[in-house]
Amino acid sequence: MIKVQDVAYVRFGAPDLDVMERFLTDFGLSTALRTADRLYMRGFGPQPFVHVTERIEEPKVLGFGLLAQSLSDLEQLATAHDTAVQDNVEPGGGYHVRLVDPQGLQVDVIWGHAPAPPPASSLRAPLQLNNSGELRRLGGTQRPGDGSSHVMRLGHVVLKVPSLEPSLQFYSENFGLRVADGYFAGTPENRIAAFLRCDLGSEYTDHHTVALIAGGTGFEHCAFEVLDWDDLMAGHHYLHARGHKHSWGIGRHIQGSQVFDYWRDPFGNKIEHWTDGDLINEQYAGGYAPIGPNALAQWAPEMGPDFML
Numbered sequence: 501m502i503k504v505q506d507v508a509y510v511r512f513g514a515p516d517l518d519v520m521e522r523f524l525t526d527f528g529l530s531t532a533l534r535t536a537d538r539l540y541m542r543g544f545g546p547q548p549f550v551h552v553t554e555r556i557e558e559p560k561v562l563g564f565g566l567l568a569q570s571l572s573d574l575e576q577l578a579t580a581h582d583t584a585v586q587d588n589v590e591p592g593g594g595y596h597v598r599l600v601d602p603q604g605l606q607v608d609v610i611w612g613h614a615p616a617p618p619p620a621s622s623l624r625a626p627l628q629l630n631n632s633g634e635l636r637r638l639g640g641t642q643r644p645g646d647g648s649s650h651v652m653r654l655g656h657v658v659l660k661v662p663s664l665e666p667s668l669q670f671y672s673e674n675f676g677l678r679v680a681d682g683y684f685a686g687t688p689e690n691r692i693a694a695f696l697r698c699d700l701g702s703e704y705t706d707h708h709t710v711a712l713i714a715g716g717t718g719f720e721h722c723a724f725e726v727l728d729w730d731d732l733m734a735g736h737h738y739l740h741a742r743g744h745k746h747s748w749g750i751g752r753h754i755q756g757s758q759v760f761d762y763w764r765d766p767f768g769n770k771i772e773h774w775t776d777g778d779l780i781n782e783q784y785a786g787g788y789a790p791i792g793p794n795a796l797a798q799w800a801p802e803m804g805p806d807f808m809l
């Protein structure tokens with residue numbers, strides 16, 4: 501077993517790369533590389549790309565990439581799965597091992613890729629927010645401006661899986677992912693969702709990097725961290741103004757605590773902006789909680805039918 505350190509990118513298939521590129525640009529990503537049949541989009545972070553679309557006839561979720569910690573981890577993984585470490589020919593290069601998960605998604609585990617140079621467009625600093633107990637901004641103003649959000653990185657992918665246990669076993673036993681929290685329906689034995697964090701020991705990591713939800717196949721959603729609160733709000737108004745389809749939000753989750761805003765890309769994939777999520781380590785004592793009408797958010801607008809599709 502190896503211990504991955506983060507998620508790197510999501511991989512989709514779609515028939516029209518122009519349509520995907522326009523949406524993702526409005527969503528807050530920028531084009532890293534465009535070829536005849538691939539669209540690579542990046543955020544403001546160092547990953548060479550965080551979203552790739554392959555041109556195929558029918559829209560489809562294809563898989564995602566995880567970050568390994570060393571070349572020897574890749575070698576260990578390759579040996580365990582009777583495959584080989586291969587040169588990575590996608591932006592950034594390095595090496596990868598390509599696996600298939602229990603439901604057929606392609607899981608690339610990558611290491612040794614070159615970080616991307618800083619993006620061409622500028623990025624303001626995160627805002628210092630005053631609150632009633634702590635005044636951090638004295639004599640200054642707030643001028644975040646409007647426009648699209650600034651996506652910093654891919655934060656997590658949530659997979660719909662036909663059955664929870666085989667996927668839970670696959671992701672925990674191969675990549676060292678550990679349950680942070682989850683949900684059960686009815687009785688505690690009937691687990692229906694698991695939020696998995698990277699196992700980095702005492703080092704803090706996102707509350708979840710991969711999550712599993714029982715029922716269905718493909719992604720439930722993929723989620724991108726934006727610069728800060730105002731950046732999420734500005735992007736919300738911008739996506740509405742650009743005519744994109746909203747799914748649910750803005751609200752604050754319970755498990756993970758993120759402030760969230762869910763959208764649909766033009767091919768029906770649910771995609772999330774989030775900010776201010778929990779960071780946890782080996783000390784975190786989570787567990788499974790009962791699912792129910794108010795189990796997903798502390799505050800939010802009423803959940804419409806789109807979110808549950």
Ligand SMILES: [Fe+2]
Pocket residue numbers: 656658721722723772
């Ligand atoms: Fe999410």
